[in-house]
Amino acid sequence: MKTFGKIFILFLLLLNFLVLAYYSHSANLNFGRIDQTIPLSDAIWLKEHGGASNFIKLCLTGEYKQATRQPLYTLLISPFAAKDIRFFTKSKLVSTLTAFLFIIIFFFLIRSDFGFLVSVTSVGLLITASTFVKRFSWVSPEYLLITFTFLTWYFTAKGFENNKLWIWGGIFNGAAWMSKSSGFIFLLVFILTYIITGLKNKTTGKLFKNKWFYGYFLAFIIVSSPMLIRNVIVYND
Numbered sequence: 001m002k003t004f005g006k007i008f009i010l011f012l013l014l015l016n017f018l019v020l021a022y023y024s025h026s027a028n029l030n031f032g033r034i035d036q037t038i039p040l041s042d043a044i045w046l047k048e049h050g051g052a053s054n055f056i057k058l059c060l061t062g063e064y065k066q067a068t069r070q071p072l073y074t075l076l077i078s079p080f081a082a083k084d085i086r087f088f089t090k091s092k093l094v095s096t097l098t099a100f101l102f103i104i105i106f107f108f109l110i111r112s113d114f115g116f117l118v119s120v121t122s123v124g125l126l127i128t129a130s131t132f133v134k135r136f137s138w139v140s141p142e143y144l145l146i147t148f149t150f151l152t153w154y155f156t157a158k159g160f161e162n163n164k165l166w167i168w169g170g171i172f173n174g175a176a177w178m179s180k181s182s183g184f185i186f187l188l189v190f191i192l193t194y195i196i197t198g199l200k201n202k203t204t205g206k207l208f209k210n211k212w213f214y215g216y217f218l219a220f221i222i223v224s225s226p227m228l229i230r231n232v233i234v235y236n237d
Contacts, residue, residue: 006116039140060226069141070178072144072178073179092138098143109150141179148176151168167219170223174220174221174223174224194213
C-alpha cells in the first residue's frame with residue numbers, strides 16, 4: 001500500500017475517534033457520576049495552594065494529604081481549576097486528548113514491530129470497544145494509566161534485548177504509578193519476569209549484577225519520589 005493510502009486510513013481512524021469522543025462528551029453531563037468530583041475538588045485545592053509548581057513543596061511539608069488518588073491527573077487539570085461548570089468540560093477534554101495521544105503512540109510503536117496492517121487493525125478494534133469509548137470523557141486518570149502502562153510494557157520488554165531501555169521502562173512505570181496506584185503492579189511483574197528469565201537462561205549467577213536492572217528501580221523512584229516522600233512524612237508508609 002502506498003504512503004498516501006496509509007495516511008488516509010490513519011486519518012479516517014482518527015476522525016472516527018473524534019466523532020466517538022464528541023458523542024461520549026455529550027453523554028457525560030453529570031460530574032457526580034463515577035466519583036468525577038474527587039479529581040475536580042483536588043485540583044481546585046491544589047490551585048488554591050500554589051498550583052502544580054508548588055506540588056513538590058506540598059509533598060515535602062506533608063500538606064498534600066490526598067490518600068485515595070494519585071496526583072498526576074490532578075496536576076494536569078489544576079492550571080485551569082475553578083468552581084465553574086466549564087472546569088468539568090475542560091477536564092473531560094484532558095481525558096480525551098490523553099486517549100488521542102495514546103492511540104498515536106500505540107499505532108506507531110505497534111507499527112514499528114509488527115507492520116502497518118497489524119497496527120491499523122489494532123487501533124480500529126481499540127477505538128470501537130465500548131469500554132474504551134465510554135471512558136473518553138470521564139474525569140479520571142484511566143488514560144494516563146493506560147498510556148504509561150503500555151509504554152512501561154513496551155520498553156521493559158524491549159529491555160530484555162537492550163538492557164539500557166529499562167531506564168525508560170522505570171520512568172514510565174513511575175509515571176503510571178503517579179497516575180493510579182495500580183501502576184505499581186508492573187514493578188512486581190518486571191521483577192518476577194526478570195527472575196524467571198534468568199532461571200530459564202541459567203544465568204542466575206549474574207541475575208543481580210546487572211546495573212540496568214537497578215537502573216529501572218532508580219528511575220521509578222526518581223519519578224515517583226514526591227509521593228513516596230509524602231507517604232513517609234504523612235503516613236509513615
